[in-house]
Structure formats: C-alpha cells, structure tokens
Amino acid sequence: MNRIILSEFGNTLGTRVLGIEVRQVLNELLFNQNDKICLDFNDIKVVTNSFADELIGKKVKELGFDNFKNSIKIVNANENIKSVIVKSIKDRI
Secondary structure, rough: OOEEEHHHOOOOEEEEHHHHHHHHHHHHHHHOOOEEEEEEOOOOOEHHHHEEEEHHHHHHHHHOOOHHHHEEEOOOOOOOHHHHHHHHHHOOO
C-alpha cells in the first residue's frame, strides 16, 4: 500500500491550492497502481474545509463513495479532522 504522508506538506493543511497539489499526487498514484492508497494524517494539527474539499470531497465525487473507499484509506486523523472530512464528503454527494 502506497502512503501519502500529509505532514510532508506541513502540519496545517489549509488552502485549496495545497489540496489540488496533494490530489495530483494521489491521482498519479491511483493511475500507476492497483493497490490501495493511504492518506496518513499523522502529526496534522488542522485541516480546513477548503483543503478537505479539494483533496477528498472532489475525489469522492469523481470516483463515487464506494470506489473511493475501495481505493483510498484515511489513517491517523483526529476527531476534528474526521469531522472536516465527513463534511467535505457530505457536501459533494
């Protein structure tokens, strides 16, 4: 399983531009392999709605929720980050 370690982009993930950048990395990994991709939120303190929408919300809309769950695993997200992620998904489906 390939892993995107989000802390490599900073411990505060706050802009749409950064969300687009990480989504492009995710897209490349998804295109080049059939294995699940792990989004690792370890050491991330803050994720904004804008970042989550660009990275996760738009990817859920593109793939569909079931395909997203089968392709991408989210790990090490604290409760605040989880709630932002859930909102980004609900806003897109």
